[in-house]
Amino acid sequence: MFQINPLPESAFSHLYGLPDDELALRNVQVHVSDGGAPCRVSLTDLAEGQRVFLLNFEHQPGETPYRSRHAIYVGDGALENRPAPGVVPASIASRLLSVRAFNAEHEIVDADVIDGAEVTGLISTYFGNADVDYLHLHFAKRGCFAAKVTRAGG
Template sequence: MTSFRLSGLDPAPFAPLFALSDDALAQQHILRMRADSHPGYPCRVSLEDAFEGDVLLLLPFEHLPEASPYRSSGPIFVRQDAPRRVLAPGEVPPYVTRRTISLRVYDDAHQMIAADVVDGPSVGDALRHAFVDPHAAYIHLHNAKRGCFSCRADRIA
């Protein structure tokens, strides 16, 4: 049976940004914030919601940089010093299951071939079902309410 794996973003490109002043960040359209609730600030590196008091950056991120009509970017949160999380096959964290999620299925040419909106607890089943299609190369998860990129699911055997 085909399964999937969710992985957080590599923290390396974001780490130097935390050393910049708020003015320097603003010039790059980045906002430094402190989480004032939990959940509510989903970190795209750790695939978990920040805890109250955690320092985060809210920044634009190109999550689909490939040459495609679907090339896309949007806002993401990244927690300071967050370790990159790579989940076990088939694992869907609370970061995802507590939200309504939009699934966008892409082929090897980065063309969207399917899409769905599911309640968080159903995401694992929806991902497994989407990967039944042999043309499904990867799937982007987006938080449906705000439309922000959440994470990427890759097919694993």
């Protein structure tokens, strides 16, 4: 069994409600969702017309050549939403994904590109390998980090 993990609300709540000019000073762009902005905190597609932040986030802080940061969306005022174990949120399942399996040393063990509707099987396959510690899901078209996947209860 696996767990899809949202980014913590606490990492972004200091930005909630700030005026656009203050956010710009922090290199945060403000956009209005077209209904297809996937929030990394709520793990939902933000409703059309909702204020959304586009900002850079370090999703892979391991001290390896795979250390990485990229643009992500976070809804202004987003509440952290942790899906039940074994559940892939629609905002992830509805997109083409790049799935990257990492070991405990933050090195890539395996990777593939898959339709999000089929990702459950690939997650199970990767976690069948004892060398795999966690997975990263990325939205394949733009390469943006979507979520971290861990073994449920781990």
